[in-house]
Amino acid sequence: MSELHIGLDDTDSQKGMCSTYVVSQILQKLDLRKNLISPPELVRLNPTIPWKTRGNGALSIRLKLGQKNIENLKKEIIELVEEYREESSNSGVVFFDNDPRNIEELRDFSKKAVKEIVKIQNARELAKEYGEAYEFGNGQGVVGAVCAVGYVFSDYTFELIGYRKKERWGTERDLEKNSVKKISKKYSPTIWDNFDWRNSEMVLSPNSPCPVLFGIRGDSKERIIEASKELRGEEVVLKQLFKTNQGTDEHLQHKKNIDKIKPYTSVIIKGEVVREPETIEGGHVILGICGEAGNVIDCAAYEPTKDFRNTIRKLIKGDTIKVFGGVRKKPLTINLEKIKIIDLAINSEEKNPVCPDCGNRMESAGKEQGYRCRKCSTFANKKVKIFRERELEEKVYEVPPTARRHLSKPLIREEQD
Numbered sequence: 269m270s271e272l273h274i275g276l277d278d279t280d281s282q283k284g285m286c287s288t289y290v291v292s293q294i295l296q297k298l299d300l301r302k303n304l305i306s307p308p309e310l311v312r313l314n315p316t317i318p319w320k321t322r323g324n325g326a327l328s329i330r331l332k333l334g335q336k337n338i339e340n341l342k343k344e345i346i347e348l349v350e351e352y353r354e355e356s357s358n359s360g361v362v363f364f365d366n367d368p369r370n371i372e373e374l375r376d377f378s379k380k381a382v383k384e385i386v387k388i389q390n391a392r393e394l395a396k397e398y399g400e401a402y403e404f405g406n407g408q409g410v411v412g413a414v415c416a417v418g419y420v421f422s423d424y425t426f427e428l429i430g431y432r433k434k435e436r437w438g439t440e441r442d443l444e445k446n447s448v449k450k451i452s453k454k455y456s457p458t459i460w461d462n463f464d465w466r467n468s469e470m471v472l473s474p475n476s477p478c479p480v481l482f483g484i485r486g487d488s489k490e491r492i493i494e495a496s497k498e499l500r501g502e503e504v505v506l507k508q509l510f511k512t513n514q515g516t517d518e519h520l521q522h523k524k525n526i527d528k529i530k531p532y533t534s535v536i537i538k539g540e541v542v543r544e545p546e547t548i549e550g551g552h553v554i555l556g557i558c559g560e561a562g563n564v565i566d567c568a569a570y571e572p573t574k575d576f577r578n579t580i581r582k583l584i585k586g587d588t589i590k591v592f593g594g595v596r597k598k599p600l601t602i603n604l605e606k607i608k609i610i611d612l613a614i615n616s617e618e619k620n621p622v623c624p625d626c627g628n629r630m631e632s633a634g635k636e637q638g639y640r641c642r643k644c645s646t647f648a649n650k651k652v653k654i655f656r657e658r659e660l661e662e663k664v665y666e667v668p669p670t671a672r673r674h675l676s677k678p679l680i681r682e683e684q685d
């Protein structure tokens with residue numbers, strides 16, 4: 269029995285289409301569902317890359333084929349990609365006749381692409397050596413295509429995508445909010461990030477003019493499929509389940525020293541707050557943390573993270589926290605996805621003592637002369653320390669689902685481990 273492993277990326281653009289739709293069409297139009305070795309895979313690659321298309325997701329299809337003419341099938345797939353791909357996109361398609369996950373070089377390349385920047389040259393070489401590649405536009409998509417096809421899951425989740433009727437693409441989506449709330453409640457915690465309770469917003473529906481009506485995310489494919497049947501709204505013409513590395517934190521790398529942090533990667537690092545949170549223009553909150561080696565880096569909770577910013581604003585100098593997030597370049601800043609509070613500093617302030625008779629604050633009686641109340645002639649030697657309660661706990665705080673990166677692991681999954 270022969271196999272065919274297909275990798276595909278960058279058929280979409282900012283304005284429409286979606287690579288998952290192209291994959292769903294390939295499976296349906298060429299009647300390949302029965303040949304699937306596993307569900308098609310949606311692999312999210314490094315989310316900090318500035319030139320990525322929307323979610324930086326690449327796709328693979330793994331097939332077991334009987335007597336089918338493989339060369340002919342490849343031709344048919346390319347024809348469908350050409351038909352559906354956005355003209356301005358830089359699509360890449362690769363075919364491997366043997367399971368590329370058995371090739372160490374390819375596996376490593378895929379894993380690297382989730383965390384760092386990989387070179388198109390390397391992707392082209394790998395495709396040429398072990399398979400075959402088709403490029404469109406500037407060919408950038410070949411990177412994702414090679415990564416998706418060589419990717420081996422560590423942790424994984426699922427997403428079931430429902431597609432709209434073609435006539436409705438670009439129009440307002442009709443999805444009953446109540447049904448979304450209902451499934452989110454009923455199937456929690458095995459499905460997650462479909463509704464944002466804090467902001468009362470549907471997260472499972474994109475805003476772009478693409479063919480997607482919804483994408484239900486979660487850990488159990490059975491529960492996701494059940495939930496999809498309970499959604500109410502406009503007609504769904506096609507549903508496709510994907511296995512994915514979404515919600516796994518695979519992009520994050522533990523770093524010991526701040527000076528080792530590179531732009532366009534995502535990190536976990538422990539530090540002490542040395543510059544207190546400040547709200548800048550646009551509503552973004554910036555603070556500075558200092559790592560073990562003494563270097564300081566900015567951390568940001570951007571405006572779209574909404575009430576997460578209020579948590580960040582409560583941090584004070586001396587708090588020890590672990591931060592999780594992608595690193596942008598100028599200036600080097602960690603874009604916070606979540607924080608873990610390790611140790612809260614004591615929030616205290618020295619104030620003049622209170623008069624025991626009238627209850628007013630005493631005044632200084634002169635340099636090193638103590639404090640007195642003029643009215644009651646009472647006297648005290650020293651200032652007093654006032655302790656303020658911290659409104660934070662030593663736990664993890666995360667951005668709301670509306671602001672979450674695809675790869676970022678929601679707390680609800682952490683709690684199930």
Ligand SMILES: [Zn+2]
Pocket residue numbers: 623624625626627628641642643644645646
């Ligand atoms: Zn007094």
